[in-house]
Amino acid sequence: xxxxxxxxxxxxxAAGALGVIAFGxxxxxxxxxxxxxxxxxxxxxxxxxxxxxGGVVAAGSIAWNANKTHLDFKVADGMLPTASFxxxxxxxxxxxxxxxxxxxxxxxxYDKSGVFRTNRxxxxxxxxxxxxxxxxxxxxxQKSLLEEEPQATK
Amino acid sequence: MPSWVPLVLLLxxxxxxxxxxxxxxxxxxxxxxxxxxxxFGIGVGTYLALFSVPPERDMGEVVRIxxxxxxxxxxxxxxxxxNFGCSLWFLIRKSWxxxxxxxxxxxxxxxxxxxxxxxxxxxxxxxxxxxxxxDPRLTSAAVxxxxxxxxxxxxRFTDNPDTRATWSAALGTFGIVIPVTVYKSVVWMKxxxxxxxxxxxxxxxxxxxxxxxxxxxxxxxxxxxxxRYRIAQEQLKREVAPPExxxxxxxxA
Numbered sequence: 446x447x448x449x450x451x452x453x454x455x456x457x458x459a460a461g462a463l464g465v466i467a468f469g470x471x472x473x474x475x476x477x478x479x480x481x482x483x484x485x486x487x488x489x490x491x492x493x494x495x496x497x498x499g500g501v502v503a504a505g506s507i508a509w510n511a512n513k514t515h516l517d518f519k520v521a522d523g524m525l526p527t528a529s530f531x532x533x534x535x536x537x538x539x540x541x542x543x544x545x546x547x548x549x550x551x552x553x554x555y556d557k558s559g560v561f562r563t564n565r566x567x568x569x570x571x572x573x574x575x576x577x578x579x580x581x582x583x584x585x586x587q588k589s590l591l592e593e594e595p596q597a598t599k
Numbered sequence: 600m601p602s603w604v605p606l607v608l609l610l611x612x613x614x615x616x617x618x619x620x621x622x623x624x625x626x627x628x629x630x631x632x633x634x635x636x637x638x639f640g641i642g643v644g645t646y647l648a649l650f651s652v653p654p655e656r657d658m659g660e661v662v663r664i665x666x667x668x669x670x671x672x673x674x675x676x677x678x679x680x681x682n683f684g685c686s687l688w689f690l691i692r693k694s695w696x697x698x699x700x701x702x703x704x705x706x707x708x709x710x711x712x713x714x715x716x717x718x719x720x721x722x723x724x725x726x727x728x729x730x731x732x733x734d735p736r737l738t739s740a741a742v743x744x745x746x747x748x749x750x751x752x753x754x755r756f757t758d759n760p761d762t763r764a765t766w767s768a769a770l771g772t773f774g775i776v777i778p779v780t781v782y783k784s785v786v787w788m789k790x791x792x793x794x795x796x797x798x799x800x801x802x803x804x805x806x807x808x809x810x811x812x813x814x815x816x817x818x819x820x821x822x823x824x825x826x827r828y829r830i831a832q833e834q835l836k837r838e839v840a841p842p843e844x845x846x847x848x849x850x851x852a
Contacts, residue, residue: 448765452639452690455772462776467787477734477789499789542657550732550791556619572796574662577640585653 478550482522482529484561491555498561499550504529507545520549520561532559545556602803605644605810612818613635626825633818633825640815644670647808655805662773664722665805669796670813671715671738674820678708679747679778686771689764699766700824701771702754707823709747711816716740727791735784736792743777750774760838802814 457532478499484491498520506519516539519583521530533551542550548571612633619625623747626633648666655662685701688694719737720730731737750770786793799807 448690448693448768451765452687452768452772455690455769457689459773459776462773463779466776466780467783475735475788477791490620537728540726541659542726547657565729567729567732567791569791570658570726572793573664574658574796574801575656576804577804583681589822 472513481520481531482554484531485529492557493554495552495554496557497532497550497552498533498563499548500530500549502543502545502549503528504545506530529557531561533561533563533568535563537564539566540568541571542568555569600808602798602806602810605640605807605814606840608636608640608811608814609817612814612821616821626821630822630825634822637815637818637822638812640813640818642710642815644808644812644815646809647804652803652804652808654839655802658726661722662805664718666803666808666812667721668715668718669809670816671711671718673813674816675708675710675712675715675743676782677817678704678711678824679743679774681776682708682747682750682771683778686768686774689768690772695760695764695832695835698760698768699828699835701768702751702831703719703824703827705750705771706827707820709744709751710746711820712744716744732791733793735788736790737782737791739777739781739784743781744772746777752762758838759794760835 478497479487479491481498481500484496484498485506500520500522501524503519504524508517509515514536516535516537518535519530520533526579533553533554535551539549541567548569550567550569551561551563551566552567553561555561562580615625615629615633644666648663652663652666654660681704682701685697685704688697716737719740721733724730750767754763754767757766784790785792801809811822812823
């Protein structure tokens with residue numbers, strides 16, 4: 446009988462914990478990254494501390510310096526031209542998947558001039574895996590991906 | 600090869616597991632069949648992943664690790680859910696079979712989870728750019744490894760089989776929070792890790808390689824749990840009956 450009580454208490458505690466994790470406000474305090482619009486909405490509070498910003502690399506925004514040691518690009522909420530964006534300045538060499546339209550998460554600080562400076566640039570991959578297509582160049586393929594919904598915007 | 604072919608292999612482990620409640624000693628005879636299927640499935644899956652799956656368009660060659668990382672973390676979650684089921688079973692029916700199975704599945708789950716997480720880190724470096732980041736999926740996976748390491752440590756806190764089984768069953772029952780959180784973390788929270796793939800989002804060659812490997816690892820998990828279960832049952836017998844009662848010679852060191 447005592448063991449049944451232990452089982453019941455453990456199950457109730459487990460259900461409660463899952464409820465808090467799934468439906469509680471946990472996500473708001475422990476958020477892994479902010480989207481550009483969330484970061485902009487924070488105003489002055491976002492300036493200074495080390496934070497993560499996640500979104501999509503805006504089309505046509507990637508700009509390397511002459512010797513490819515420094516990179517500027519825009520992280521946007523989505524692929525629409527009207528989406529909010531934050532300009533990111535990175536000294537980090539991005540992973541090979543980095544391109545326009547891919548999801549990224551950057552870790553760094555947002556400064557007064559409205560530039561997000563990062564030393565940690567991460568690229569995320571969606572749950573879609575595709576084989577190479579005959580007769581399609583890497584550039585054509587990447588262009589065709591620009592219309593898709595990238596992962597980081599969820 | 601069509602991607603449904605490896606699913607035929609699933610008949611063996613699923614059939615055996617469904618028959619187990621009716622024939623408890625079934626695995627004593629057929630575990631070698633499962634061991635052979637484990638070697639075959641993991642072998643074929645690895646071979647296909649390394650030599651016949653074309654590189655992924657974005658990711659390139661690294662995608663091959665999919666057929667090793669995903670099966671191991673999936674089976675780790677499965678083992679941990681089995682630990683939950685057995686813990687609850689012990690608390691309700693006080694079955695020593697359940698206690699031994701709970702211990703075995705926690706240990707095998709911890710092993711598969713540790714290897715699977717390490718493979719994930721190796722995969723993350725070339726794709727994401729980092730080995731580790733504290734996103735919800737990775738953090739909850741780390742919590743899972745620590746929790747079940749703690750579960751196994753707790754089992755060694757006492758020599759009394761009754762106390763040990765009851766304490767660990769309470770921990771194992773509450774533990775269901777962990778695999779559910781690991782599994783759903785990518786859906787519930789913003790994360791670096793992608794959400795679950797499905798055969799619709801993965802190209803067929805990779806699905807085939809993955810299925811061979813996943814079914815192989817499923818068989819491996821069952822064999823490991825079965826072998827570890829036998830050790831646990833032996834240990835219980837010794838604890839309940841002193842060595843003399845089992846016929847050990849008196850005074851033998």
